[in-house]
Amino acid sequence: MKRTIVFLIEYDGTNYSGWQRQKNSNSVQETIERAIEIVSKQRVFVVGAGRTDAGVHALGQVAHSIVDASFPIPEKKLVSAINSSLPPDIRILQAKIIENKFHATKDAIAREYWYLVTTKNSVFLRNNALFVPFELDISLLNETASIFIGEHNFEPFAKKNPSTKNYTCNIETSKWLTLSTSLYIYIIKANRFVYGLVRSLVGAMLDVARGRRQLKDIQESLRSGRKNFPSPLAKEKGLYLAKVYYPPEKDYFPYSKKNFDFQNLLLI
Numbered sequence: 001m002k003r004t005i006v007f008l009i010e011y012d013g014t015n016y017s018g019w020q021r022q023k024n025s026n027s028v029q030e031t032i033e034r035a036i037e038i039v040s041k042q043r044v045f046v047v048g049a050g051r052t053d054a055g056v057h058a059l060g061q062v063a064h065s066i067v068d069a070s071f072p073i074p075e076k077k078l079v080s081a082i083n084s085s086l087p088p089d090i091r092i093l094q095a096k097i098i099e100n101k102f103h104a105t106k107d108a109i110a111r112e113y114w115y116l117v118t119t120k121n122s123v124f125l126r127n128n129a130l131f132v133p134f135e136l137d138i139s140l141l142n143e144t145a146s147i148f149i150g151e152h153n154f155e156p157f158a159k160k161n162p163s164t165k166n167y168t169c170n171i172e173t174s175k176w177l178t179l180s181t182s183l184y185i186y187i188i189k190a191n192r193f194v195y196g197l198v199r200s201l202v203g204a205m206l207d208v209a210r211g212r213r214q215l216k217d218i219q220e221s222l223r224s225g226r227k228n229f230p231s232p233l234a235k236e237k238g239l240y241l242a243k244v245y246y247p248p249e250k251d252y253f254p255y256s257k258k259n260f261d262f263q264n265l266l267l268i
Contacts, residue, residue, distance in 0.1 A: 001069050005078065006096050006104070007032075007046070008253040009061040012089040014127040014237065019052045019061070028052075028061075028090060035085035036065070040073055049104040049244040050111055055236030057128065059114070060093075062244040062253065064104045096252050110172065110245035112189040113198045116238045117206070120182035129183070130202075130238035134210055136184055141176040144205045145186065147218055148174045156221040156228070157204065159196030167194050174201075187242075202234035 009032070017025035021033075029046055036044050049062040073081050078095035086092070116129040119136060148154075148171050155167035173189035186202055204221075207213040213231065221228050245251070 002066055003069070003071070004098050004100070004102050005065045005067060005071075006098060006102055006252050007061075007063045007065075007092055008094040009048075009058060009063060010091050010093055011058050011061065012127070013052060013055050013057045015089060016054065018054045018056065019048045019050065019058075028058075029063075031087065031090055032063070032082070032092075035082050038085040039081045040071060042067070042071060047104050049108050050241045052239075052241050053236055056239045056241070057237075058241040060243045060253070061241055062104045062108070062246075064102055094253055098252070100250075102250055102252075104244070107246055107250050108244050109247060110189055110191050111193060111241065112173070112187065112243040112245070113193070114240040114242045115186040115188075115198060115202045115234065116240065117184045117186070117202075118182055119184075127237050130235050132206060132210075136209055138176055138178055138184065141184075141186075141205055141209055144208045144215060144218060145174040145176055145188075145201075147215070147222065148188075148201060152222055153225050154194055154197055154222075155225055157197055157200040158194040159200070159233070161195040164194055169193060169197065176205075189243075189245075196233060198239060199233040199236065200231070202238070203231040206234065207231040 011028050013028065015026070016028050019028045021027045021030045029048060033044060033046050044065045044067060046063050046065050052058055075095065075097045079092050082092050117136070118125050118129045118131055121131050125131070151168060151170040153167050154169050158167055169190045169192050171188060171190040173187055175187055177185050177187065179185055188198055204213065204218055208215060208218065217228070
């Protein structure tokens with residue numbers, strides 16, 4: 001009888017080509033699959049909820065694998081067994097074996113990303129936050145971020161992808177928070193994301209913050225559906241897949257603030 005293992009995973013994406021398995025490069029997906037094979041002696045395929053790009057991190061990536069009845073590791077030992085064969089920049093936080101059907105990607109109803117920005121050029125943040133050499137006006141950033149809330153055609157703020165047929169996304173949350181005098185976080189939650197969207201929005205908002213673009217430029221791009229005023233993409237290293245949302249009956253890992261706390265972790 002087939003069963004499904006559901007995973008909650010965190011990783012530092014600095015040394016990986018992204019989540020998705022690729023030829024001639026080291027991916028998070030392949031690294032986890034290899035670790036499971038080492039401890040179970042079975043080959044498995046791990047499906048992630050979000051295909052994070054090279055250098056992008058995850059605080060709450062959700063994934064699943066379908067295994068048969070002969071899978072040898074009991075649920076209570078899954079986390080410790082798999083983690084024993086993983087490098088220190090990838091960790092299984094929780095794992096559950098369920099009998100119900102579950103698909104990490106298709107069953108998701110929303111995703112939340114965080115983007116970390118610092119105005120302090122710190123060696124401890126070099127792989128995990130974007131350094132900007134100017135002060136940030138949090139009020140102006142939030143005024144810009146509010147423009148994106150709602151359902152819009154985000155083609156002007158997405159990287160071209162031949163497989164993307166629809167650029168409409170419904171953004172529920174778009175806001176900036178101050179974590180310290182030098183550390184800021186952008187939080188965005190939507191029903192779907194198109195390629196490069198979060199990094200593009202952050203790049204546009206930072207251009208407004210430094211006076212290179214006006215609020216009306218952002219509004220016009222969103223209204224017209226054209227890239228009238230393109231901004232550079234923010235770097236991958238500041239981006240985190242924070243939370244994947246599911247219907248209540250399929251939410252196996254309810255969100256907890258203890259999952260991640262930038263201030264405590266970085267001692268800022």
